[in-house]
Amino acid sequence: MADGARRQRLRRSRGRDPLGLRRALADRLLPGLVAAMALLGAVALGGAEGAAELARRWQGGAGSAVLVQFPAETPPARRDAALAALRALPGVVDARAMDRERMAALLRPWLGEVPSLPLPVVIELRLASLPASPAGFAERVAAAVPGGGASVEAHGVWLARLAALARSLQGVAMAALLLVAGIAAAVVAVAVRAGIAARRQAIAILHELGATDSDIAGRFARRVALLAGAGALAGTTLAVPVLAALAGLAAPLVGGEAAVAEGLPWRGLPWTGLALLPAIGAGIGWLTAQIAVRRWLRLLP
Amino acid sequence: MVRFDRVGLRYPVPPGPEGTGPEALRDVSFALPEGSFHWLLGPSGAGKSSLLRLMHLALRPSRGEVELFGARLSQTRRAALPRLRRRIGVVHQDFRLLPHLPVADNLALPLRIAGRAEAQVRADVEEMLRWIGLVNRADALPAALSGGEQQRVAIARAVVIRPALLVADEPTGNLDAAQTWRVLRLLGEMHRMGTTVVVATHDEVLVRAHAAPALRLEGGRLVSHG
Numbered sequence: 001m002a003d004g005a006r007r008q009r010l011r012r013s014r015g016r017d018p019l020g021l022r023r024a025l026a027d028r029l030l031p032g033l034v035a036a037m038a039l040l041g042a043v044a045l046g047g048a049e050g051a052a053e054l055a056r057r058w059q060g061g062a063g064s065a066v067l068v069q070f071p072a073e074t075p076p077a078r079r080d081a082a083l084a085a086l087r088a089l090p091g092v093v094d095a096r097a098m099d100r101e102r103m104a105a106l107l108r109p110w111l112g113e114v115p116s117l118p119l120p121v122v123i124e125l126r127l128a129s130l131p132a133s134p135a136g137f138a139e140r141v142a143a144a145v146p147g148g149g150a151s152v153e154a155h156g157v158w159l160a161r162l163a164a165l166a167r168s169l170q171g172v173a174m175a176a177l178l179l180v181a182g183i184a185a186a187v188v189a190v191a192v193r194a195g196i197a198a199r200r201q202a203i204a205i206l207h208e209l210g211a212t213d214s215d216i217a218g219r220f221a222r223r224v225a226l227l228a229g230a231g232a233l234a235g236t237t238l239a240v241p242v243l244a245a246l247a248g249l250a251a252p253l254v255g256g257e258a259a260v261a262e263g264l265p266w267r268g269l270p271w272t273g274l275a276l277l278p279a280i281g282a283g284i285g286w287l288t289a290q291i292a293v294r295r296w297l298r299l300l301p
Numbered sequence: 302m303v304r305f306d307r308v309g310l311r312y313p314v315p316p317g318p319e320g321t322g323p324e325a326l327r328d329v330s331f332a333l334p335e336g337s338f339h340w341l342l343g344p345s346g347a348g349k350s351s352l353l354r355l356m357h358l359a360l361r362p363s364r365g366e367v368e369l370f371g372a373r374l375s376q377t378r379r380a381a382l383p384r385l386r387r388r389i390g391v392v393h394q395d396f397r398l399l400p401h402l403p404v405a406d407n408l409a410l411p412l413r414i415a416g417r418a419e420a421q422v423r424a425d426v427e428e429m430l431r432w433i434g435l436v437n438r439a440d441a442l443p444a445a446l447s448g449g450e451q452q453r454v455a456i457a458r459a460v461v462i463r464p465a466l467l468v469a470d471e472p473t474g475n476l477d478a479a480q481t482w483r484v485l486r487l488l489g490e491m492h493r494m495g496t497t498v499v500v501a502t503h504d505e506v507l508v509r510a511h512a513a514p515a516l517r518l519e520g521g522r523l524v525s526h527g
Binding site: 018020023201202205206207208209210211212213301 | 357358359360361379380382383384385386387391397399401402406410411413414415
């Protein structure tokens with residue numbers, strides 16, 4: 001009785017796979033390759049996210065590319081003369097004096113609330129483009145101030161450069177992600193073609209019995225989506241500890257030391273993107289299989 | 302039911318354009334009434350298999366018109382062909398069973414493709430297994446069956462969906478005498494149930510044993526009909 005039931009189950013199970021795709025599209029090679037692609041994709045995604053965070057942070061710091069500082073007792077007439085001179089300087093788009101409230105807010109993380117502290121007079125310069133030599137530019141700015149006595153901070157130029165570099169890295173990471181997706185699609189297409197070659201006669205028989213292109217392509221696509229989705233899930237899972245370690249290394253650069261100190265380096269991981277990767281892997285597999293099989297079926301009458 | 306009107310067929314010769322090979326069929330015209338039984342006769346290479354492949358929609362004619370169940374193929378979209386194919390049963394000399402599926406699943410295949418309910422599929426498969434006398438081999442893989450048993454399964458698979466047209470290409474070519482008569486009896490039973498049957502053979506003994514009109518091909522031309 002139990003033997004009969006087992007045979008019945010086996011018969012039903014095989015009946016759902018008339019093309020024999022469980023053997024033609026084996027459950028090791030394709031998921032393994034897609035897992036490797038997903039691992040690379042997850043790292044690229046994490047890199048893009050990290051680069052975006054760095055760019056945001058550094059961009060904020062580079063809001064004023066150059067700061068010109070005078071002693072606290074500098075009279076307003078001298079400040080205004082300096083503003084006029086700096087606005088006339090080639091390459092300067094705008095020069096404006098920083099108000100006390102903004103300066104106090106900027107200094108608060110280091111000095112706390114000290115209303116009685118004398119604050120220097122600071123002029124922010126916004127530049128048309130980043131100078132090739134920040135040090136040389138700083139010297140020209142100092143020399144342009146009437147009467148001298150100004151100190152110039154051009155570290156914002158470096159921050160702006162770092163922000164631009166981070167944005168470039170983000171673009172490269174996104175391009176790498178697209179490239180990985182393209183390679184995954186190519187890998188799936190090759191596997192599907194091999195599956196078609198292995199099941200050519202079975203496909204011809206189903207076609208002869210009246211199966212539609214949609215039916216045959218759907219059988220391939222469901223199998224490939226399952227394998228690719230499982231592979232992408234495995235690859236993404238493997239990527240999480242790698243990304244957490246990288247996030248821990250990058251935390252001091254993006255201000256996440258507190259999370260690291262709490263032992264939660266994965267708090268800053270791109271969880272939404274990572275959660276979508278298996279679905280994207282399955283989707284790429286499904287779509288690629290549909291296209292490859294339907295193109296092949298068009299050769300049949 | 303089936304009408305050929307001045308049908309010509311050329312096979313493609315890769316890598317040239319489609320239909321550039323030698324002509325396998327030339328100006329073939331005939332009509333088969335519904336519920337008829339016809340032999341398709343002729344020497345090897347006469348075009349019997351090509352004609353049957355046109356009849357079960359495995360090929361499209363290079364010229365002329367093929368009409369099946371009132372549908373002209375020249376005016377039928379490719380997407381509409383599967384529905385026509387489900388009304389045609391095909392039996393090949395080499396059986397063409399799916400080797401990885403047990404007998405019962407091979408028989409169930411046309412029913413599942415047609416979207417029949419699983420309870421109906423099981424009932425129809427059981428009936429077919431009884432009809433071909435292979436109830437006790439339902440779970441066997443085709444490789445475990447004899448040639449005659451495989452051909453009986455192939456015939457059962459071709460008729461399980463109750464096709465309006467049954468075409469058989471040398472269905473007894475690989476069988477011994479006893480199995481040949483058994484297959485012929487099954488084909489005759491399908492005809493008596495109202496199915497239009499066309500059987501290609503070069504076995505004159507078989508033809509004499511079952512009197513029926515014949516289409517005779519020679520060199521790709523239909524030389525006699527009746």
